[in-house]
Amino acid sequence: MSDTLRTRMQRAVDERRAAPLEAALADWALRHGGSQPVAVALAACARAVADGHSCLSLAHALPAIPGEHPFCDRDELERALQSSELVGAPGESRPLIREEERLYLHRYWTYEARLAERLRRLLAAEPDRVDTAALQPDGGLFDYGWVGDDETHWQAVAAFVALRHRFAVISGGPGTGKTYTVLRLMRLLIESALRAGEAPPLIRMAAPTGKAAARMVESTRAGLTEMPDLPEAVRTHIPLEAGTLHRLIGIGYGTTRPRHDRDNPLAADVVIVDEASMVDLPLMAKLVEALSDQARLILLGDRYQLASVESGSVLAELCSAAGVNRFTSAQQEAAAPLLADPMENSDSPLADHVVTLQTSHRFQADSPIGRLAAAVNDGDGETALAIAADSAPDITLNTDTGGDSLDELVEAAAERYQALIDTTEPQIALEHLQSQCLLCAVRHGPTGSVTLNRRITERLAQQRGFDPRHVWYHGRPVMVTRNDYRAGLYNGDIGVCLRDEEGHLRVWFATDEGLRAFLPTALPDHESVYAITVHKSQGSEFDHVTLVLPLEDNKLLTRELIYTGITRARMTVRLFGSGEILTAAIQRRIERHSGLSDRMREASHE
Numbered sequence: 307m308s309d310t311l312r313t314r315m316q317r318a319v320d321e322r323r324a325a326p327l328e329a330a331l332a333d334w335a336l337r338h339g340g341s342q343p344v345a346v347a348l349a350a351c352a353r354a355v356a357d358g359h360s361c362l363s364l365a366h367a368l369p370a371i372p373g374e375h376p377f378c379d380r381d382e383l384e385r386a387l388q389s390s391e392l393v394g395a396p397g398e399s400r401p402l403i404r405e406e407e408r409l410y411l412h413r414y415w416t417y418e419a420r421l422a423e424r425l426r427r428l429l430a431a432e433p434d435r436v437d438t439a440a441l442q443p444d445g446g447l448f449d450y451g452w453v454g455d456d457e458t459h460w461q462a463v464a465a466f467v468a469l470r471h472r473f474a475v476i477s478g479g480p481g482t483g484k485t486y487t488v489l490r491l492m493r494l495l496i497e498s499a500l501r502a503g504e505a506p507p508l509i510r511m512a513a514p515t516g517k518a519a520a521r522m523v524e525s526t527r528a529g530l531t532e533m534p535d536l537p538e539a540v541r542t543h544i545p546l547e548a549g550t551l552h553r554l555i556g557i558g559y560g561t562t563r564p565r566h567d568r569d570n571p572l573a574a575d576v577v578i579v580d581e582a583s584m585v586d587l588p589l590m591a592k593l594v595e596a597l598s599d600q601a602r603l604i605l606l607g608d609r610y611q612l613a614s615v616e617s618g619s620v621l622a623e624l625c626s627a628a629g630v631n632r633f634t635s636a637q638q639e640a641a642a643p644l645l646a647d648p649m650e651n652s653d654s655p656l657a658d659h660v661v662t663l664q665t666s667h668r669f670q671a672d673s674p675i676g677r678l679a680a681a682v683n684d685g686d687g688e689t690a691l692a693i694a695a696d697s698a699p700d701i702t703l704n705t706d707t708g709g710d711s712l713d714e715l716v717e718a719a720a721e722r723y724q725a726l727i728d729t730t731e732p733q734i735a736l737e738h739l740q741s742q743c744l745l746c747a748v749r750h751g752p753t754g755s756v757t758l759n760r761r762i763t764e765r766l767a768q769q770r771g772f773d774p775r776h777v778w779y780h781g782r783p784v785m786v787t788r789n790d791y792r793a794g795l796y797n798g799d800i801g802v803c804l805r806d807e808e809g810h811l812r813v814w815f816a817t818d819e820g821l822r823a824f825l826p827t828a829l830p831d832h833e834s835v836y837a838i839t840v841h842k843s844q845g846s847e848f849d850h851v852t853l854v855l856p857l858e859d860n861k862l863l864t865r866e867l868i869y870t871g872i873t874r875a876r877m878t879v880r881l882f883g884s885g886e887i888l889t890a891a892i893q894r895r896i897e898r899h900s901g902l903s904d905r906m907r908e909a910s911h912e
């Protein structure tokens with residue numbers, strides 16, 4: 307019998323329905339006394355994690371060998387789980403943990419439980435008294451020019467929330483002023499310590515990727531130039547450095563155990579994390595464990611963006627448990643001078659910690675891209691299509707995705723990328739790359755990034771007479787796909803290969819230290835970047851974006867993916883895909899199973 311299961315699992319691996327790890331885990335379970343349903347459940351848990359879930363939700367589906375029907379019925383599964391030595395209750399040390407309708411790999415149960423426990427402690431800390439005077443119009447810190455008399459200045463409220471609590475989330479789309487808010491918040495924290503004769507807080511900034519960290523520094527510097535009245539005594543305590551979260555908590559190459567944890571906490575009074583939507587469950591759990599007891603954690607990000615490719619969507623879950631700008635009555639009272647309208651009462655313990663900024667200061671409020679993004683977030687495919695069809699030149703919609711149309715897309719892209727071949731100036735080539743991008747919803751298939759990269763390379767080679775089989779050529783744009791701290795190149799960095807006067811090929815990047823050239827052989831992992839996936843584009847912005855949808859609907863096409871793709875554009879968006887596929891995508895939400903929201907809800911009943 308067991309051999310049958312092993313054979314079936316192996317067949318699933320051979321047919322690429324299952325990963326080798328799933329078969330290995332099922333085999334391990336059988337060898338360690340697990341029954342067949344338990345072996346299949348263990349493999350299914352590993353698969354759930356690989357698919358981005360924190361656990362296997364038994365309420366959604368019974369465990370199955372991928373591509374087959376559930377392995378057994380619910381009763382048989384219950385009996386198997388209850389009688390197995392491999393399955394334990396929360397807190398037990400067993401490979402699988404059963405908690406209500408959720409089945410976890412032990413490690414993921416621990417991440418989730420510890421994250422929730424630390425967050426609950428942060429939430430339970432006595433709120434600080436905040437003098438709202440500095441945040442009001444007369445305080446002079448926040449520009450009230452754009453806010454109507456009967457409107458709430460949500461940036462000021464976000465600063466209030468982060469000053470009042472040890473844990474705060476400031477969510478907002480591109481240009482909604484997250485950096486603007488955080489700079490003023492840092493100023494208030496530093497000034498209040500200096501006034502009290504205390505040491506100013508040690509503030510550390512970090513982001514999930516090196517590139518996002520570099521952008522954080524860039525925005526902070528730019529924001530500081532807009533604060534000419536900032537006293538020098540305060541300015542010197544505002545950090546002008548940011549690193550990856552891995553680096554912050556001391557996770558090195560080849561280890562997943564951080565140097566900083568409960569026993570060796572981080573030296574930081576305030577930790578500010580940007581692009582927090584990209585932080586997965588294990589990393590978020592390690593981050594909160596590394597905080598000292600008195601530290602303040604501020605997460606910045608966009609609740610509507612795609613989550614990390616790894617398991618968990620912590621930011622989105624915390625935000626959705628909090629709702630959009632609703633406070634408990636106690637907090638409404640404390641924030642009353644800042645709130646224009648009475649708001650709906652919330653009884654979620656998270657509500658007081660989350661503020662959503664909704665006004666972009668980079669685009670006009672009623673810009674077509676802003677309206678399209680809002681319709682996508684509302685799941686309103688019909689309105690999204692109407693905006694897309696009627697907003698040229700900001701947005702254009704190409705619903706004819708036939709072969710000719712795809713050929714034209716490749717042809718037009720190749721035409722534009724000729725500019726990289728026509729220049730020998732790295733600055734000009736890099737600016738050109740910042741100005742436009744072809745974003746693909748998927749990696750494989752006729753409209754996937756792999757195919758489009760290949761086709762554009764071939765077309766350029768034909769037009770410009772080079773051999774497309776040569777990996778390196780003058781004008782090749784590349785994206786780094788792995789951090790290389792020594793080289794100072796990070797996952798997501800985009801560079802361009804140019805031939806210098808002596809005829810040598812060098813790859814140029816705009817880094818913190820200005821333009822730098824690398825030997826092609828010295829680059830960390832990388833790939834051509836005429837077209838990239840929406841996932842890879844997170845944290846980047848371009849003037850002009852073409853978002854290419856697949857020709858067939860697919861469960862990975864979600865509202866979050868479409869939103870992330872279109873909000874990468876600063877000026878224009880071209881949508882390439884059928885109306886049906888676009889609306890189907892807008893209606894589909896990323897669904898990730900986890901127990902985090904339930905655990906946080908429990909906090910209110912403690």
Ligand SMILES: Nc1ncnc2c1ncn2[C@@H]1O[C@H](COP(=O)(O)OP(=O)(O)OP(=O)(O)O)[C@@H](O)[C@H]1O
Pocket residue numbers: 448449461478479480481482483484485486487525529532667668
């Ligand atoms: N209240 C405001 N009054 C005037 N200008 C503002 C205000 N808020 C933000 N801005 C300006 O809008 C621009 C975008 O703000 P900021 O960089 O803080 O946004 P962000 O949310 O951090 O954006 P991103 O997510 O793209 O990094 C900046 O130039 C900033 O100075």
